[in-house]
Amino acid sequence: MNEETQFKLMAFLDGELPKDEEAVIADLLKSDQEAAALLEELTWAKQTIADNEADMVVPETREFYWSKISRGIEAAEREAERDSRPSDKWWYKLLIPAGAFSAVIIGFAVLTQPPVEDGVLPTTPKPVSENPDEPVYTEASTYEFYAEEENMSVIWVTTDNAAEFESPTRDPLLENQ
Amino acid sequence: MPKDLDYKEADDKQLVAAAQDGNTEAFEELIFRHRDKIYARAFSMMRNEDEALDLSQEAWIKSWQRLKQFQGDSSFATWMTRIVINLCLDQIRRQKRKRAESIEKLDEELGGVERQMPVVSVNPTAGMERGELRKRIDEAMTKLSDAHRTVLILHEFEELEYKQIAKVMGCSIGTVMSRLFYARRRMASLLAAVKKEKTE
Known part of the structure; x- marks a missing residue:
């Protein structure tokens, strides 16, 4: 039995095989003992696992568990609020150095201009x-x-x-x- | 929404509606009702209590942030379970990247062994007590690769179809079928080994 047939056998078990192929697999199961044994193993594994999920209980009290989640929610909301403020945007952070740079350029331009004589600007x-x-x-x-x-x-x-x-x-x- | 909502008596839909309006007490009640299931799902995937605890709490925080997106197409518990499964898958992928391994590589290594496994013809857990059986199944699950364990959880516990599993895991339906087939066969083999141990 090749791998493709094995997978079809499993799909037959899970109800995921196309209708037109179901009859082919049903015939195979009647004639092939190996296929029937494999289907039996897969069926058992599927059922046993599904019916026996381990019971797990959160190893913390309700209050302690909730307090941690509550703090997490508050922290996430603070972070979201901070992200939405313009002071945290990348372009906003560039405003201060850009403004300082502009001020330096303007100051330089003013200082390097020729002095005014007799009350009339040379320009x-x-x-x-x-x-x-x-x-x-x-x-x-x-x-x-x-x-x-x-x-x-x-x-x-x-x-x-x-x-x-x-x-x-x-x-x-x-x-x- | 009534202001005097009795949280203990209210059903999930009422609690979700109240929580969507910002009622944290309603949300706390939802957590209390479903926390064990969400934690159990995280543990079954991660096999580590601390990680399961952290991821389950992260899932609750995420669900609060996305609560307005919940339309009620599925039950609240199902919606929450999807969130925690996605977080666990993300965590598993991060861990794999750290270890410079891949789920696919592990599959290939394990698939080679499973192809040669004889079919288990006798029910290997017959006569075993339920508690013992659950413990053995839990131990066997630990021995599976992350990919095999995940596909088993999604199919046997969450009852997802092949195509849904493929979507969650980001792989083809063929890969899902291969993983599920060899995961089941390996589980049968591991449990048969338990039976053999006990009889010897």
Whole structure:
């Protein structure tokens, strides 16, 4: 008897053999004493084991057994709660070093910038006039005072190229005439 | 769900429903009712009291966490037994990996011996007292490989079908049949040896 037939014999015993093969095994059992003896052994082993599972009792009192499970449940719930907090997420843990790194970069950028002179940042773009003939005052300052004799307020404007403005020969309006 | 639930009188379904609502007293009553069976199943698989105790407790903790998933398709006891069996199988696999062995390798080693075993023609435990018989069967189970013992437990005690066992153990139905066949034959042989010992 080959292994396949032996397994079919066992499947026959366990009721797991397809219907069309049951008749074949039934015929075999009538004619083959070895097969019948094997089936008898398997049947006995199956039944004896199934009917005689060892009785086991938890070797601890109900209270002690429950207290350990109760502590385990509390610990598992604490762990689950900790896992759900953003402070325990991997990306959250990166926030602190990433923030510190950003602060260092910004600090470095600020410290390495050229110093401000005369109240004007060197990076300030020069004003551009739409009229090419109009003088452009890049550096201008004003001060005002009240002229009591004329009974009026005077606003005095000075620029870097004030000389150009004052010169009649360079007056663009005059040059164009 | 009534607030004045009598835990001792309530059936498993009522206790499960209460436990699913977070009632730990109902859950404690369920543990009290089924703890011996769950512990026995863990012991039959692990053959070690300490491990069985730890795994049975772990199974209860897991069941509390997954209680909302229990739909009542099977009995609570059956559902719990599946949890503890899965934990035991995981533990056995971890132990196998540590020892750098495999269940399949053990099967091959033992299968070779069992193929040559003569058929036990006489009931080897006839006339043996029930207590004695249980003790002998328990001892014989210890001598089986983990794979053979597990398949016997799942088939004879849990009454699972071949395909269900294959799913639980992560193997083919053919492997289940092979393991079950040789596990039964080895048990018959071990118990016949007991009978022989007693008569000599």
